[in-house]
Amino acid sequence: MLRVVLLISLALFAGVAQAQLPEVSSTLPQGSAERGRLVFAPCRTCHYPEAYVGHNNGPNLSGIFGMVAGKQKGFRYYSETFAQAEFVWTPQLMYAWLESPMEMFPDTTMMSLGVPDPQDRADLIAYLLQATAVQVEQ
Ligand code: HEC
Incomplete structure (x- = not known):
């Protein structure tokens, strides 16, 4: 019985977490990775995009696109949400989320106001697509 109740509450919770995801548009404004490197500067105090540096106050972002959110091994400070x-990180979803990270996920442990400007945000995503790409050894 207890197990059933537990499962039901887990299912409800997952439902809420999914329901908070916004409708995302399939197209992003054209971004410049070069400009995005500068937009990423404040994020770098908490995140590294390079795999070899590991986690900081935020999880490492190497290979983040295509990963399920909140599952990086060894990172201990994820919020419940x-x-x-x-959900899986796509450029579109990250673009939508970073407009106001704490608005979409109010319990997030990420203390950032995000990047409200649409062009800056598109530049940031263009940079992240390059900088977080996993390097394959030849
Ligand atoms: C003060 C530290 C801090 C800053 C600044 C910060 N983050 Fe975060 N970030 C975090 C933490 C902590 C989490 C985990 C959030 C959670 O679990 O609610 C996170 C999560 C993330 C994730 C999801 C990671 C995953 O494993 O699913 C991405 C992507 C991300 N941040 C990108 C950014 C970008 C881009 C910026 C700059 C606009 C930024 N962050 C600024 C601390 C920070």
């Missing part, structure tokens, strides 16, 4: 999340 991220730890339970089942």
